[in-house]
Amino acid sequence: MNKIETVEKQFLNHVKKMSAYSEAIGLIHWDMRTGAPKNGVEQRSEVLGVLSSEVFALSTSKEMEEYLEVLSTPECQEKISEITRKSVEECKKDYERNKKIPAEEYREYVILQSKSESVWETAKEKADFSLFQPYLEKLVEYNKKFIEYWGYEGNKYNTLLDDYEPGVTVEVLDQVFGQLREKIVPLVSAISESTHKPKTDFLFQSFPKEQQREFSLAVLKELGYDFDSGRLDETVHPFATGLNPGDVRVTTKYDENDFRSAVFGTIHECGHALYEQNISKDLIGTPLCGGTSMGIHESQSLFYENFVGRNKHFWTKNYELFKKYAKGQFDDVSLNDFYRAINESKPSLIRIEADELTYSLHVMVRYEIEKGLFNDEIEVKDLPEFWNMKMEEYLGVRPENDAEGVLQDVHWSGGSFGYFPSYALGYMYAAQMKEAMLKDLPNFDELLEDGNLVVIREWLTEKVHRHGSMKKPLEILQDVTGEGLNAEYLIRYLEKKYGEIYQLS
Amino acid sequence: MNKIETVEKQFLNHVKKMSAYSEAIGLIHWDMRTGAPKNGVEQRSEVLGVLSSEVFALSTSKEMEEYLEVLSTPECQEKISEITRKSVEECKKDYERNKKIPAEEYREYVILQSKSESVWETAKEKADFSLFQPYLEKLVEYNKKFIEYWGYEGNKYNTLLDDYEPGVTVEVLDQVFGQLREKIVPLVSAISESTHKPKTDFLFQSFPKEQQREFSLAVLKELGYDFDSGRLDETVHPFATGLNPGDVRVTTKYDENDFRSAVFGTIHECGHALYEQNISKDLIGTPLCGGTSMGIHESQSLFYENFVGRNKHFWTKNYELFKKYAKGQFDDVSLNDFYRAINESKPSLIRIEADELTYSLHVMVRYEIEKGLFNDEIEVKDLPEFWNMKMEEYLGVRPENDAEGVLQDVHWSGGSFGYFPSYALGYMYAAQMKEAMLKDLPNFDELLEDGNLVVIREWLTEKVHRHGSMKKPLEILQDVTGEGLNAEYLIRYLEKKYGEIYQLS
Incomplete structure (x- = not known):
């Protein structure tokens, strides 16, 4: 075996080990959510901690650094398999994200995440945003710092979006969400005025x-x-x-x-x-x-x-x-x-209970907030009011308390910013794929x-x-549909389906 | 923190990590045996392999060697907590067992174990010992070599027994098993002649x-x-x-x-x-x-x-x-x-279906075989005949084929020799504890x-x-009952219980 083959093999063994740990972590999560006895949870969390640290250590190890360096050279890129090449790309993205944050800061952030989740739970129970506010402020601050470490192109929020949906930026989302909203909001109104409502x-x-x-x-x-x-x-x-x-x-x-x-x-x-x-x-x-x-x-x-x-x-x-x-x-x-x-x-207040027509509007409320936060246009303390205002603007309903408003989702308490748009993107992708499938x-x-x-x-x-x-996601979309992101298909589907059900025409 | 405290803390962290991996392994085993989908098993076995290797690596690592060396010095032994001291003792036993086998030989043995288990399954299905024989011969050979590496006191088989029941030797077992057999065999005969049999x-x-x-x-x-x-x-x-x-x-x-x-x-x-x-x-x-x-x-x-x-x-x-x-x-x-x-x-042929009176006799058949094998008194090829002969001698029944005879248990195919006596020992311990409890x-x-x-x-x-x-097991027994291993309690219990049920007196 020559040098390149040796390093390729070592690298593949290294990622295989990482994926073994991840599989064990996945099983533990499944188990914790499907009937693990409650008294074992504390110790099981320790186990998760050990395994997760190990995955993190492997992803940022000296060995990983060396593999990535060697396998990224043009000479190697030519000789390694496509699977190795794409794996190197994935690991490199992770490596750089993880390495750019100072270790001590990351450790503090992990502790903050875990505290914030339990504070959020209490805050939601009590419908009191003020309990969660200081934690959310810190989570946002950390993420702002991370954006500086990681760098950004165009809008700062793009860096966070990139973690969940590489290639999809604020510029793209503003456009498609705008189009969607422009058509859905009147459709929602028309439905609420329809006299042909289903019996349920x-x-x-x-x-x-x-x-x-x-x-x-x-x-x-x-x-x-x-x-x-x-x-x-x-x-x-x-x-x-x-x-x-x-x-x-x-x-x-x-x-x-x-x-x-x-x-x-x-x-x-x-x-x-x-x-x-x-x-x-x-x-x-x-x-x-x-x-x-x-x-x-x-x-x-x-x-x-x-x-x-x-x-x-x-x-x-x-x-x-x-x-x-x-x-x-x-x-x-x-x-x-x-x-x-x-x-x-x-129109309803809770995203996860929303129907397929109004669902995207819930996502857009969150998108506007996240975008505002990371561009210093909104402050955390103003979120409840901003949330309620947006809900009224998009859906015509207003939460009576923070539990059914800004506190309803777990995501932010775990530091997940940039995740929400994926829900609406998935819906648009699906409508585009459905059209392509029909051919x-x-x-x-x-x-x-x-x-x-x-x-x-x-x-x-x-x-x-x-x-x-x-x-990559947009590559899949292009290969399947022959075009990029396009909100029109979803709009047409919704107009047709709900027009019929509520006899709107 | 002084030097000793530092090393103690490092050691405890090290074993904590090992126990986290072991817990993950335990959960995977549970899952595999309670409904994990069959197509995932191959990859899950890889995960088990990675985690087990990691535990093995930690138990024999350079760090472990250093911790054990430092913490075993008289000065340290005096200062560390009792839990640490006993943990050091456990880890040292493991470390020495594992380190004394050359790595390459151990690797070969692990592969042999896994092959043997699947060969045993087939052999049992076909009721054909000859398929399993060459594997069992190799497993016995490896264990004989291990005994040489590990050393032994008195009987060679003691070294294997020590892995499951520290302190219990061939000398002890020969005595208590002899006593038990002497009383149970006639009891079994008397029952078979009783006219007062239960309706079932x-x-x-x-x-x-x-x-x-x-x-x-x-x-x-x-x-x-x-x-x-x-x-x-x-x-x-x-x-x-x-x-x-x-x-x-x-x-x-x-x-x-x-x-x-x-x-x-x-x-x-x-x-x-x-x-x-x-x-x-x-x-x-x-x-x-x-x-x-x-x-x-x-x-x-x-x-x-x-x-x-x-x-x-x-x-x-x-x-x-x-x-x-x-x-x-x-x-x-x-x-x-x-x-x-x-x-x-x-009397019946299958150990795991045996009743509480005849159960120990099944265990003794296996004990006599294992003892004979590791003292070169029996050869693997003679096992089916030896098994059947012993079954007739102890229980008065004779298997018609190897599936209901020498091939019935999984233990040997995984290289577990010295395990069987524990089943009968447990029964004697329990009878002794019951007597103590009655006080x-x-x-x-x-x-x-x-x-x-x-x-x-x-x-x-x-x-x-x-x-x-x-x-240690015999320490527990002594503290609970005030004496060492004693077959009399079990004998008395069995004679009384079965005497009444079958109206033998």
């Missing part, structure tokens, strides 16, 4: 948990989720987690008086899981073995949740089965009334009616899933 | 799994198992695992046509779990935070399984509840007939009838559980 009372009748679970399992199977490579469990805040492509778990939450939480939640997480289950096995053990960005990940979950799960043709196939699992409350409800009920849209699969609706969803999954695997992080 | 047909009627689970949960609760520090899951080969004292999980197996598997299996694992749940929190993060030996661990599980779970007074309390969970098949069965049925004894709790039977089992658990916690590995 039957949604809230008792639906036993065990029956919801059985139906969820049947749906997962139909969507193409592989139970030899995963399992379904119950949790409080549903998630999917890809430990490796052969072990991608989904979780859901059962509300016996509102089956939508479990059914649409499961479909959403299944979208994430199908992504992770179908990543090429060649990428196992490298940093590329995961979704390429938050936005692309969300495009898969929202594709399934909205374009499949809330699609009338899906229910043409599944409504009879669904009725069998239910306790008779849908026996007198027509398919059309059921379809309209599960697509009811009305190859013009019989999309029929496939749903036939329950032939494997064809849809295979299309997404070919175009998106299998690549893992080998392609 | 009602045991094998359908008992739905979900109902078995509910009853098992109720029993766990009564025994004092803390569900805030554990959970009950289903598995193929039941086990208990102490990840940390706040997270000690039990597993069980449901046979709808034989409830005994789940009920007595759960009680057995609960005995192990109560030990681990009640180890002093001061020992968390040290190598002392676990049961002190296989034998003492088994003493706790067998205490609960036999002295509690198969005790008539326990069923006086629980039989009515049990009948409620069953499907009516016990409604016409008296408590006495039920008690006799669950204590039926007859403090002469109302033992009443406690069972009242369901007041917390008093029993507290006694065991005080005497055994809380010490973790701070005391």
Whole structure:
């Protein structure tokens, strides 16, 4: 073996070790959220601390520095495999981000994060922003300093966005969010004035948990989720987690008086899981073995949740089965009334409970705030008022307290700034992909009616899933759709769907 | 901080890190045996490999060598805490065991172990010892070499025994096993000739799994198992695992046509779990935070399984509840007939299905073989015949093939020699502890009838559980009972119990 081959092999062993630790961390997180006994949690957190420190140490080690240096030379770049090259790129980004922050400062920040999360919990319980404010101020201060260490192009907030959605900047978001808002806000108003509103009372009748679970399992199977490579469990805040492509778990939450939480939640997480289950096995053990960005990940979950799960043709196939699992409350409800009920849209205060039309507006409120904070245009102390004002402006509703307002999301308490836009980006990506899919699969609706969803999954695997992080998000989008980010597809979809449901034309 | 304090602190951090890795490994093992999807197993094994290598590396590292050297000096021994001192002792034993085997040889051995386990599986399926024979020969050869590296006192086999039950030697075992056998063998014969045999047909009627689970949960609760520090899951080969004292999980197996598997299996694992749940929190993060030996661990599980779970007074309390969970098949069965049925004894071929009277004889067959192998008195190729001969001699039954004979246990395929005696030792320890307990709790039977089992658990916690590995097994035994290993208590218990059930006198 020559020098380059040796270093390449050492580097790949190094990242394999990192990915082994990450997999163990992933399993511990899954376990903590699906039934780990409470008295073991304190010690388990210590274990997480040890493993996470080890991953951090490996990602910033002297060895890593040397591997990256050697493998980045033009001579090496030419000779190493594409997987190694992209892995080097990923590790380099991480290395530089991590190395630029002074160790002591980073340590303080980690402690602050963990304190802030528990303070946020209390603050939310008491609906009192003032408790959380000093912590949020510090978190913002640290991130401002990090932006200086890391550098930025154009807008300072771009540096934070780049962590979740490389290539998507404030300039891009201002444009697409503006377009979206311009069309959605009037649509929301028109709906609220429509006299043709769906009846929804039957949604809230008792639906036993065990029956919801059985139906969820049947749906997962139909969507193409592989139970030899995963399992379904119950949790409080549903998630999917890809430990490796052969072990991608989904979780859901059962509300016996509102089956939508479990059914649409499961479909959403299944979208994430199908992504992770179908990543090429060649990428196992490298940093590329995961979704390429938050936005692309969300495009898969929202594709399934909205374009499949809330699609009338899906229910043409599944409504009879669904009725069998239910306790008779849908026996007198027509398919059309059921379809309209599960697509009811009305402005609400809580993002995670929002319908697909108003959801993006919730995201934009957070985007405007984050952008303002990192450009020194808003101060943390003014957030509750700014939040409420924006909610009124975009959605026409105003929170009565901070728990249902600025304190509702966990993200900021963990120092995650720049994450929120991914949710809306994913939705736009999904609408664009759906259009592209229709060119190859013009019989999309029929496939749903036939329950032939494997064809849809295979299309997404070919175009998106299998690549893992080998392609950047906008590269995926370009390759799949032949164009860049474009809000028009989502707008057209929403106008058509809600125009019909509420008979707006 | 002075030099000694500094080194003590570094050492404690080092073992804390090792115990964090071990906890992660424990969780992965639990997960693999309770429902991890099969396609993820290959990659998960890689993760186990990485974590195990890391623990091994830490246990034999240069740092460890230095800590042990410094902390073993008389000056240090005087100044460090008792927990540190005992931890040093544990780590030193490990360090020396591991360091004495040449690295390359150890690597080969690990590969051999893993191959042998899968070959053993096939051999067992095909009931063909000849497939497994060459692997077993190599495993024995390696262990013979290890004995030379490690050294031995008296019998060579003592070195292997010492790994599972420090202080218990061939000299001790020959004596107590001889005593036991001398009394049990005639008892087994007398029973087979008794005309007063229990009726057992009602045991094998359908008992739905979900109902078995509910009853098992109720029993766990009564025994004092803390569900805030554990959970009950289903598995193929039941086990208990102490990840940390706040997270000690039990597993069980449901046979709808034989409830005994789940009920007595759960009680057995609960005995192990109560030990681990009640180890002093001061020992968390040290190598002392676990049961002190296989034998003492088994003493706790067998205490609960036999002295509690198969005790008539326990069923006086629980039989009515049990009948409620069953499907009516016990409604016409008296408590006495039920008690006799669950204590039926007859010679059988499979150790893990043996009753409490014949169980030790199965262990002795294995003991005689292991002793013979490591003293060059038996050859691997002669094992099937030797096994069958011993089974006939001790139990009066002869396997028809190797699957129900010499191939039945997994232990040897993983290189575990010296482990089996612990099972019988645990039983003797338990009988001795029961006698000691009666001095403090002469109302033992009443406690069972009242369901007041917390008093029993507290006694065991005080005497055994809380010490973790701070005391050696024979030290625990001495402190609890005031004497050394003594087979008489178990013999007396068995003679009395089975004499009554089979009306032998």
